[in-house]
Amino acid sequence: MIKHSIRLHPLGKELMVNDQTPLIDVLHEFGIEFPCGGKGTCGKCKVRLLEGEIKTTEDHQQKIEKLGLSDDWRLACFSKCTTDITLEIDQFNHLILADESEFDFCPQEGFGVAVDLGTTTVVAQLIDLSSAKVLAVETMLNPQVRFGADLISRIQSCIDGNQTEMTRIIRAVIGKMIDLMMKKHPVELQKVVLVGNSVMQLIFSNGNVSPLSMYPFKTDNLGLKTLIPEELGWNFQVKEKVKFYPSIGSFVGSDILAGILATGLHQKEKFTALIDLGTNGEIVIGNKNQIVCASTAAGPAFEGANISMGMRAVTGAISSLNLVEDKIEAIVIGNTAPKGICGSALIDAIAILRKLDLIGMFGEINSGETAIQITGKVSLSQKDINEFQLAKAAIATGLSILARKLSIELDEIETIYIAGGFGSYINIENLAATGMIELPQEKIHKIGNTALIGAKMFLFSDTEMYEEILTKTRHINLEGDPNFQNIYVDKMLFL
Numbered sequence: 008m009i010k011h012s013i014r015l016h017p018l019g020k021e022l023m024v025n026d027q028t029p030l031i032d033v034l035h036e037f038g039i040e041f042p043c044g045g046k047g048t049c050g051k052c053k054v055r056l057l058e059g060e061i062k063t064t065e066d067h068q069q070k071i072e073k074l075g076l077s078d079d080w081r082l083a084c085f086s087k088c089t090t091d092i093t094l095e096i097d098q099f100n101h102l103i104l105a106d107e108s109e110f111d112f113c114p115q116e117g118f119g120v121a122v123d124l125g126t127t128t129v130v131a132q133l134i135d136l137s138s139a140k141v142l143a144v145e146t147m148l149n150p151q152v153r154f155g156a157d158l159i160s161r162i163q164s165c166i167d168g169n170q171t172e173m174t175r176i177i178r179a180v181i182g183k184m185i186d187l188m189m190k191k192h193p194v195e196l197q198k199v200v201l202v203g204n205s206v207m208q209l210i211f212s213n214g215n216v217s218p219l220s221m222y223p224f225k226t227d228n229l230g231l232k233t234l235i236p237e238e239l240g241w242n243f244q245v246k247e248k249v250k251f252y253p254s255i256g257s258f259v260g261s262d263i264l265a266g267i268l269a270t271g272l273h274q275k276e277k278f279t280a281l282i283d284l285g286t287n288g289e290i291v292i293g294n295k296n297q298i299v300c301a302s303t304a305a306g307p308a309f310e311g312a313n314i315s316m317g318m319r320a321v322t323g324a325i326s327s328l329n330l331v332e333d334k335i336e337a338i339v340i341g342n343t344a345p346k347g348i349c350g351s352a353l354i355d356a357i358a359i360l361r362k363l364d365l366i367g368m369f370g371e372i373n374s375g376e377t378a379i380q381i382t383g384k385v386s387l388s389q390k391d392i393n394e395f396q397l398a399k400a401a402i403a404t405g406l407s408i409l410a411r412k413l414s415i416e417l418d419e420i421e422t423i424y425i426a427g428g429f430g431s432y433i434n435i436e437n438l439a440a441t442g443m444i445e446l447p448q449e450k451i452h453k454i455g456n457t458a459l460i461g462a463k464m465f466l467f468s469d470t471e472m473y474e475e476i477l478t479k480t481r482h483i484n485l486e487g488d489p490n491f492q493n494i495y496v497d498k499m500l501f502l
């Protein structure tokens with residue numbers, strides 16, 4: 008059997024397939040979506056052919072032209088692999104790299120690496136500092152996931168004696184990612200900067216995480232960390248010291264500091280908010296004079312935890328739901344039978360069930376049954392709905408308390424940005440309908456991976472830049488607010 012290689016940019020992944028393999032059969036394993044189910048109408052599965060050949064049929068050619076795409080684009084859902092090919096995946100550009108946002112920078116000499124060290128995923132970019140152009144990208148799963156999926160279990164695992172190993176493996180993986188990028192582009196590195204939540208920062212720099220496991224959850228060890236490649240076990244040179252940027256508070260890390268920089272909210276006259284619906288659910292509101300931020304316990308529900316049929320955004324997960332003539336239609340990642348529901352579709356489900364009056368204002372299932380079927384074998388139980396209420400109340404309460412700390416009304420916020428890979432999938436109309444963000448949907452915008460954009464901006468900025476943001480920023484303990492309980496109970500309702 009003849010085999011061909013498919014290389015996927017900008018992830019740098021490579022796979023071998025049999026001759027004549029339809030791309031739709033293999034690309035969904037990489038999380039690529041086929042929203043119109045391969046009808047060739049949405050154009051969302053478009054790939055740019057960088058090397059090799061994909062012959063087009065007349066039908067395929069017409070679809071490409073109708074979508075206004077140039078010659079080098081193909082629709083993956085209409086393509087078969089008949090030679091070795093290299094593809095640029097358009098969805099990766101939007102969802103993972105969020106690289107289209109331009110920013111002002113002062114050109115510098117040399118090359119740098121920006122790393123977003125997430126609890127689940129690590130993304131690194133090699134940047135030409137003279138043009139801010141991204142030369143290479145690597146993404147990998149954080150190998151610490153075998154020590155626990157969330158931050159609390161990672162902290163516990165450190166306390167149980169695994170920290171040395173967790174530090175070693177994350178340093179090794181990031182070193183390997185940089186190595187891979189430099190193999191493609193042999194350059195001398197001027198600088199490497201990292202951002203991540205406070206637990207990731209402490210583990211990477213081999214700091215003591217145990218203060219974050221008990222009241223008052225505070226440590227004064229969250230400042231800028233500088234390290235040299237040798238102590239990280241890296242076998243390449245970096246001219247300047249490797250920098251892991253400082254956290255803002257115990258559970259608000261430098262990924263959020265980078266997010267503030269990326270949105271530019273610290274320089275704006277009007278108030279802007281940033282919400283990262285990742286594992287932790289961090290919220291920031293501020294302007295050029297003052298900034299407040301907090302972390303909430305909202306994340307796990309959106310990552311599938313505590314939801315009976317919840318799952319991450321991988322093949323088989325329902326990624327979105329639409330109401331078409333009073334019938335619920337599901338879009339499933341990989342275009343397969345649905346196995347479960349991911350965070351973005353959970354928001355859709357709640358908004359649709361409310362619209363159909365199948366759940367009431369207290370979250371109760373109106374029929375009195377214990378679950379509601381969504382599609383196929385996937386259903387939402389009463390407990391799932393209550394879990395969602397807890398998560399949405401956590402965000403709504405966070406926004407409300409932070410606005411009070413600034414002595415402003417919520418509607419004085421001009422723009423709310425939703426960050427993170429998960430944020431990119433969210434249907435804003437449905438999000439607003441659930442009451443999680445009590446502002447008109449026109450004010451809510453998706454912004455992509457602000458941690459990575461900000462990390463890249465740190466490559467061009469001096470220390471004064473982050474010090475200015477830190478000086479303006481107050482970390483708020485939401486639970487410590489005397490009104491927390493009352494507001495939280497209030498925000499559980501669907502109004």
Ligand code: FES
Nearest residue numbers: 043047050052084
């Ligand atoms: S054009 Fe919609 S999935 Fe290919």
